[in-house]
Amino acid sequence: MTTVALLGTGIMGAAMARNLLKGGHAVHVWNRTRTKAEPLSADGAVVAASPAEAVDGADVVITMLNDGAAVLAAMESAVPGLRSGQIWAQMSTVGLGALQPLAALASEHGLTFVDAPVQGTRQPAEEGRLVILAAGPDAARSALEPVFGAVGQKTLWLGTEGAEGAATRLKLAAVNYGIAMTSIIGESLALTKALGLDPALIGEVVTGGPMDSPYFQAKLRAILSDDFTPSFAVRNAEKDTRLITEAAAKAGVRLDMTEAAGERFRRALALGHGDEDMAASYFASFPSSGGR
Numbered sequence: 001m002t003t004v005a006l007l008g009t010g011i012m013g014a015a016m017a018r019n020l021l022k023g024g025h026a027v028h029v030w031n032r033t034r035t036k037a038e039p040l041s042a043d044g045a046v047v048a049a050s051p052a053e054a055v056d057g058a059d060v061v062i063t064m065l066n067d068g069a070a071v072l073a074a075m076e077s078a079v080p081g082l083r084s085g086q087i088w089a090q091m092s093t094v095g096l097g098a099l100q101p102l103a104a105l106a107s108e109h110g111l112t113f114v115d116a117p118v119q120g121t122r123q124p125a126e127e128g129r130l131v132i133l134a135a136g137p138d139a140a141r142s143a144l145e146p147v148f149g150a151v152g153q154k155t156l157w158l159g160t161e162g163a164e165g166a167a168t169r170l171k172l173a174a175v176n177y178g179i180a181m182t183s184i185i186g187e188s189l190a191l192t193k194a195l196g197l198d199p200a201l202i203g204e205v206v207t208g209g210p211m212d213s214p215y216f217q218a219k220l221r222a223i224l225s226d227d228f229t230p231s232f233a234v235r236n237a238e239k240d241t242r243l244i245t246e247a248a249a250k251a252g253v254r255l256d257m258t259e260a261a262g263e264r265f266r267r268a269l270a271l272g273h274g275d276e277d278m279a280a281s282y283f284a285s286f287p288s289s290g291g292r
Contacts, residue, residue, distance in 0.1 A: 001024055001025055002025045002026070002059050002143070002147055004058060004060045005027075005048075005058035005062065006028070006030075006062045006064060007061070007064065007074045007078070008031060008070075009031040009037040011122050011125070012064055012121075012122070013064035013065075014039075019126075023146065023149070027044070028048050028057075029047055030048045030049075030051050034047070050077060050078075050081075052082075055081040056081035060086070060088075061082075061089070063089075063092055066092070066239070067093075067239060068099075068101070071102060072098070072102060075102070083110075084109065085111075086110075087112045087140050087143055087144065088113050088114065089114045089147070091118055091132075095168065095172070095247065096168055096169065096243075096250075100163065112137055112140045113162045113163060115134070115163070115164075115166070115168055116135075116136070116144075116148075117132075117171035118130040118152065119131040119132075119171065121231040122230070125151070128152065131152060131153065132151070133167040133168075133170050135157070135162045135166040136160065136161075156170075169247070172243060175244070178215070178232075179237055179261050181216070182278050183264055183281060185219045186281050186284070189202055194285075203217075206220075223279055228273070233278065234268045234275070234276055234281060235265075235269060238262060238265035245258055245262065264281045265284070267281075267287055268280055268281045268284045271287065
């Protein structure tokens with residue numbers, strides 16, 4: 001049994017905590033808004049009042065927070081409870097610019113830093129089928145194997161230097177695919193409606209053909225049923241488009257579709273859809289009418 005401190009119990013973190021508990025691990029959880037963490041006590045988690053309390057005595061620390069600033073703030077608050085030799089699996093999507101300060105904090109306190117963002121949204125998280133992209137020292141792999149095995153269906157190790165961000169680089173490329181797909185699906189349905197046809201007809205064209213996929217079906221259902229229960233929220237998708245475009249600019253590559261998707265997410269935010277699933281970027285095609 002591994003004792004895991006999980007900082008951040010939003011959609012993803014809460015699901016990961018439950019799967020860690022099902023896997024037989026001891027789990028301490030902390031969330032800035034405590035009420036989001038408290039339901040996990042019924043599953044067997046210890047709800048901590050502070051990051052320092054959560055990490056005290058843990059073998060592995062997992063951060064699953066919104067962005068690099070939130071991760072850094074939580075881990076700085078955790079310092080009184082940290083001890084040299086703990087493994088820190090940084091599993092949030094924070095972008096490349098945030099990694100160096102996080103790795104520096106880990107080094108300062110003798111932590112083994114592993115860059116380990118996850119690919120997947122609500123349903124894969126709840127089912128323990130996340131794909132974990134990881135980079136970090138070989139010594140951390142054996143300790144993390146049962147932890148990652150509890151929350152994911154596979155782990156792709158990308159090297160031994162977590163601070164260099166190989167896993168984060170791949171995560172940005174992978175999430176870019178999902179963001180582009182979501183935008184294309186939303187635009188196609190919006191165009192169908194604007195041309196006076198039932199958007200459901202797009203589903204009839206695509207379903208069962210070479211362009212079909214479970215992802216297409218999930219976003220199609222969300223839009224057609226007007227059910228935008230968040231699997232990955234618009235505001236998080238918008239944040240990720242900024243991280244992706246920043247990384248692309250530094251690498252000297254132009255991502256026209258991602259830049260356009262970012263604008264769509266910002267319009268959806270302005271229309272009040274920030275906390276809905278990113279499929280709600282569909283409404284960005286109807287900025288004046290709202291699309292309903």
